[in-house]
Amino acid sequence: xxxxxxxxxxxxxxxxxxxxxxxxxxxxxxxxxxxxxxxxxxxxxxxxxxxxxxxxxxxxxxxxxxxxxxxxxxxxxxxxxxxxxxxxxxxxxxxxxxxxxxxxxxxxxxxxxxxxxxxxxxxxxxxxxxxxxxxxxxxxxxxxxxxxxxxxxxxxxx
Amino acid sequence: xxxxxxxxxxxxxxxxxxxxxxxxxxxxxxxxxxxxxxxxxxxxxxxxxxxxxxxxxxxxxxxxxxxxxxxxxxxxxxxxxxxxxxxxxxxxxxxxxxxxxxxxxxxxxxxxxxxxxxxxxxxxxxxxxxxxxxxxxxxxxxxxxxxxxxxxxxxxxxxxxxxxxxxxxxxxxxxxxxxxxxxxxxxxxxxxxxxxxxxxxxxxxxxxxxxxxxxxxxxxxxxxxxxxxxxxxxxxxxxxxxxxxxxxxxxxxxxxxxxxxxxxxxxxxxxxxxxxxxxxxxxxxxxxxxxxxxxxxxxxxxxxxxxxxxxxxxxxxxxxxxxxxxxxxxxxxxxxxxxxxxxxxxxxxxxxxxxxxxxxxxxxxxxxxxxxxxxxxxxxxxxxxxxxxxxxxxxxxxxxxxxxxxxxxxxxxxxxxxxxxxxxxxxxxxxxxxxxxxxxxxxxxxxxxxxxxxxxxxxxxxxxxxxxxxxxxxxxxxxxxxxxxxxxxxxxxxxxxxxxxxxxxxxxxxxxxxxxxxxxxxxxxxxxxxxxxxxxxxxxxxxxxxxxxxxxxxxxxxxxxxxxxxxxxxxxxxxxxxxxxxxxxxxxxxxxxxxxxxxxxxxxxxxxxxxxxxxxxxxxxxxxxxxxxxxxxxxxxxxxxxxxxxxxxxxxxxxxxxxxxxxxxxxxxxxxxxxxxxxxxxxxxxxxxxxxxxxxxxxxxxxxxxxxxxxxxxxxxxxxxxxxxxxxxxxxxxxxxxxxxxxxxxxxxxxxxxxxxxxxxxxxxxxxxxxxxxxxxxxxxxxxxxxxxx
Numbered sequence: 001x002x003x004x005x006x007x008x009x010x011x012x013x014x015x016x017x018x019x020x021x022x023x024x025x026x027x028x029x030x031x032x033x034x035x036x037x038x039x040x041x042x043x044x045x046x047x048x049x050x051x052x053x054x055x056x057x058x059x060x061x062x063x064x065x066x067x068x069x070x071x072x073x074x075x076x077x078x079x080x081x082x083x084x085x086x087x088x089x090x091x092x093x094x095x096x097x098x099x100x101x102x103x104x105x106x107x108x109x110x111x112x113x114x115x116x117x118x119x120x121x122x123x124x125x126x127x128x129x130x131x132x133x134x135x136x137x138x139x140x141x142x143x144x145x146x147x148x149x150x151x152x153x154x155x156x157x158x
Numbered sequence: 159x160x161x162x163x164x165x166x167x168x169x170x171x172x173x174x175x176x177x178x179x180x181x182x183x184x185x186x187x188x189x190x191x192x193x194x195x196x197x198x199x200x201x202x203x204x205x206x207x208x209x210x211x212x213x214x215x216x217x218x219x220x221x222x223x224x225x226x227x228x229x230x231x232x233x234x235x236x237x238x239x240x241x242x243x244x245x246x247x248x249x250x251x252x253x254x255x256x257x258x259x260x261x262x263x264x265x266x267x268x269x270x271x272x273x274x275x276x277x278x279x280x281x282x283x284x285x286x287x288x289x290x291x292x293x294x295x296x297x298x299x300x301x302x303x304x305x306x307x308x309x310x311x312x313x314x315x316x317x318x319x320x321x322x323x324x325x326x327x328x329x330x331x332x333x334x335x336x337x338x339x340x341x342x343x344x345x346x347x348x349x350x351x352x353x354x355x356x357x358x359x360x361x362x363x364x365x366x367x368x369x370x371x372x373x374x375x376x377x378x379x380x381x382x383x384x385x386x387x388x389x390x391x392x393x394x395x396x397x398x399x400x401x402x403x404x405x406x407x408x409x410x411x412x413x414x415x416x417x418x419x420x421x422x423x424x425x426x427x428x429x430x431x432x433x434x435x436x437x438x439x440x441x442x443x444x445x446x447x448x449x450x451x452x453x454x455x456x457x458x459x460x461x462x463x464x465x466x467x468x469x470x471x472x473x474x475x476x477x478x479x480x481x482x483x484x485x486x487x488x489x490x491x492x493x494x495x496x497x498x499x500x501x502x503x504x505x506x507x508x509x510x511x512x513x514x515x516x517x518x519x520x521x522x523x524x525x526x527x528x529x530x531x532x533x534x535x536x537x538x539x540x541x542x543x544x545x546x547x548x549x550x551x552x553x554x555x556x557x558x559x560x561x562x563x564x565x566x567x568x569x570x571x572x573x574x575x576x577x578x579x580x581x582x583x584x585x586x587x588x589x590x591x592x593x594x595x596x597x598x599x600x601x602x603x604x605x606x607x608x609x610x611x612x613x614x615x616x617x618x619x620x621x622x623x624x625x626x627x628x629x630x631x632x633x634x635x636x637x638x639x640x641x642x643x644x645x646x647x648x649x650x651x652x653x654x655x656x657x658x659x660x661x662x663x664x665x666x667x668x669x670x671x672x673x674x675x676x677x678x679x680x681x682x683x684x685x686x687x688x689x690x691x692x693x694x695x696x697x698x699x700x701x702x703x704x705x706x707x708x709x710x711x712x713x714x715x716x717x718x719x720x721x722x723x724x725x726x727x728x729x730x731x732x733x734x735x736x737x738x739x740x741x742x743x744x745x746x747x748x749x750x751x752x753x754x755x756x757x758x759x760x761x762x763x764x765x766x767x768x769x770x771x772x773x774x775x776x777x778x779x780x781x782x783x784x785x786x787x788x789x790x791x792x793x794x795x796x797x798x799x800x801x802x803x804x805x806x807x808x809x810x811x812x813x814x815x816x817x818x819x820x821x822x823x824x825x826x827x828x829x830x831x832x833x834x835x836x837x838x839x840x841x842x843x844x845x846x847x848x849x850x851x852x853x854x855x856x857x858x859x860x861x862x863x864x865x866x867x868x869x870x871x872x873x874x875x876x877x878x879x880x881x882x883x884x885x886x887x888x889x890x891x892x893x894x895x896x897x898x899x900x901x902x903x904x905x906x907x908x909x910x911x912x913x914x915x916x917x918x919x920x921x922x923x924x925x926x927x928x929x930x931x932x933x934x935x936x937x938x939x940x941x942x943x944x945x946x947x948x
Contacts, residue, residue, distance in 0.1 A: 125347035
């Protein structure tokens with residue numbers, strides 16, 4: 001299973017972290033620091049897989065962001081690369097040519113997309129279209145909830 | 159203005175901070191504002207405040223005060239608040255926090271909510287951070303959703319069930335019936351979730367595994383459908399129809415087919431089909447093929463299929479994509495033992511990968527190459543390995559050298575080849591070889607009697623070229639000392655003859671002695687070699703005498719001691735010199751791991767007081783350490799180093815001379831075998847061992863070692879001893895009074911006994927310690943000591 005997924009920039013700034021196992025806050029920070037160091041030290045021509053502690057790390061760099069997943073011994077690294085790629089495609093479709101700034105300023109939306117794509121580290125739906133549709137619907141639902149309130153506020157009746 | 163702009167504004171402000179201190183200031187202000195907002199009644203901005211807090215949390219700042227807010231927001235009827243609340247729960251609440259239990263009820267309610275998107279939030283959160291209690295509480299709900307809901311919810315419920323099973327394996331039985339029926343769903347998301355769930359259930363419960371074996375034909379059908387179907391735009395990835403689902407099904411088939419002939423038979427055809435029909439030009443196809451190969455190798459497949467699988471891996475080795483090459487080598491490594499011949503066919507490609515740019519690919523290629531070495535290919539493969547050694551990255555050198563040595567030892571076609579190989583390694587990477595290399599090589603050289611002349615010539619030439627590699631210099635010095643006469647004689651069949659004069663040889667040894675590059679151990683070798691030459695040369699004995707006497711006042715105590723002894727040999731015992739320094743007999747190698755296991759025959763007696771040698775080199779057998787209390791160098795405290803990849807200069811002066819000291823003719827040659835130890839006390843997880851060492855006729859040294867196998871440290875350990883009246887007892891200070899738990903460390907204490915009247919030796923030992931906050935005290939009587947090693 002996937003233990004966690006990290007997104008971080010070339011400068012070592014964490015942009016997203018999703019943990020699928022219960023880990024203490026202190027340990028999370030330590031692991032993130034260590035792993036960022038290891039991955040950022042890799043040269044461009046090296047393979048996307050490496051061994052770290054007892055896990056396999058699968059990472060890929062998209063523009064200025066590193067997408068990094070930790071999987072277990074028996075997991076298929078190549079399909080994990082595909083999972084990462086699918087996630088990037090989803091972000092791209094949603095934000096329209098996604099870049100790092102989109103993920104910084106709309107981090108909660110990035111999380112929502114991730115949560116619609118993976119649960120417990122496993123893919124929910126292998127169809128890109130259906131995931132995007134679900135997010136769209138959820139966003140609509142959110143907007144419906146928001147707009148009435150702001151109208152009331154405007155009228156001073158909140 | 160839209161409320162979420164405030165979040166984005168805050169982000170902008172934080173990012174605009176120029177220093178860490180400025181950022182901290184901004185964040186502190188924001189957090190204070192957020193805290194104040196939380197305390198107020200609902201004002202419609204709660205979700206945005208929580209979102210701001212989550213951002214701050216991601217930057218690494220504390221956010222625990224938001225936990226209760228998450229709980230409140232989850233309970234809110236508004237979707238946007240729930241959404242952020244659940245996100246906050248997943249980020250801030252993990253099962254270790256007490257607050258996580260508070261959301262169980264909200265989740266339960268939301269699981270039956272009318273809106274599927276709210277249900278989805280609850281399922282996602284439970285599936286990500288649900289604790290064991292929450293899982294137990296809500297499992298029946300999940301089971302209900304697995305059976306009766308739309309596919310959007312079913313797929314999420316399946317993955318939620320996976321999480322539940324991981325947390326509370328016993329609940330697996332609850333989900334088994336529902337998961338079986340999910341296999342007939344058409345929706346790929348549900349199917350994928352079902353396959354993952356079934357995989358999880360089968361991995362944890364052998365009975366469930368039995369049950370699901372009946373589902374193999376169904377799975378095969380689904381898989382066939384995917385492989386043979388035409389283009390399906392919804393699930394297509396680079397020409398492969400739903401590779402994610404294919405990989406999961408293959409993995410499940412692997413688990414079901416393991417150790418089961420019927421299941422394996424049923425999938426043989428399918429695997430052959432997948433292997434031949436899948437296009438591996440892109441990652442997606444390669445992922446499916448990779449999973450197929452793993453499955454083929456793991457179940458009881460026919461040999462033809464196995465060969466096909468290995469060939470796929472071989473094809474992967476030639477792929478342009480580095481990742482695929484890496485994967486293939488990892489897989490080949492796993493099967494090289496079982497399918498050795500099949501992998502041998504791809505040896506050429508594997509050896510080529512030694513030249514790859516990527517260090518991890520190189521490492522894989524190295525391990526595979528070493529695994530593929532056999533008597534047949536040793537010569538050609540060794541050439542490649544030696545080539546690799548000259549250009550390999552530093553972190554792999556130690557591994558390479560030890561691999562080469564092992565291979566050479568097992569498959570050397572001739573002794574000359576073996577010696578040449580070791581010498582080649584020493585010249586290329588002498589700094590990265592294990593410490594045992596020097597004595598091992600020396601032992602090898604002594605056994606190759608016909609090659610002494612050749613070896614000493616070769617080593618002399620190497621010594622004259624370069625004296626920086628300590629291991630090589632040590633071996634060279636030893637050989638020159640031992641076979642110097644052969645060197646000076648000049649002719650040698652195996653190599654061109656070179657006239658070497660006595661002065662040249664002595665010059666070379668003196669250079670080693672005086673060079674700042676030589677480690678103390680190396681200088682010891684050189685001095686002894688110089689001394690040995692005094693019986694093997696004719697004209698320059700005076701020169702040797704003067705060298706030896708100069709070193710009699712050397713600052714290095716080891717060298718000084720040797721020089722003084724050799725001087726004495728010249729002055730007082732000159733009549734014995736020839737006998738003492740004569741040629742060594744062939745050294746017997748008693749077992750791997752022992753460097754100088756046995757004494758080198760009794761032909762050499764020493765008149766000087768016995769100077770015991772230190773055996774610190776062996777990482778595997780610390781008990782071999784002879785506790786030499788008279789050792790002036792104090793090297794006896796040195797623990798054996800576990801890592802074999804130490805350069806010889808890393809250990810203290812005594813350690814690396816293990817080989818040289820064995821051959822130190824005036825030192826003690828008898829190496830004591832393992833001093834026996836007896837367990838005298840074993841209670842409450844504390845074990846006390848007694849080890850004896852006889853020093854003199856009447857005196858004995860005992861070492862008491864205490865270890866602790868409980869899971870808490872033992873503290874305040876004291877040992878007291880009493881002996882019969884005429885025996886004198888002296889207890890040295892213990893190494894400590896705390897024994898670490900789980901056997902991670904020990905406490906030792908040395909006891910010196912003097913028994914001048916040679917009465918029968920008995921000893922009473924009182925052991926006091928505190929274990930699990932209880933003070934314990936016990937007395938043991940030791941009537942018989944293990945026969946001391948002599």
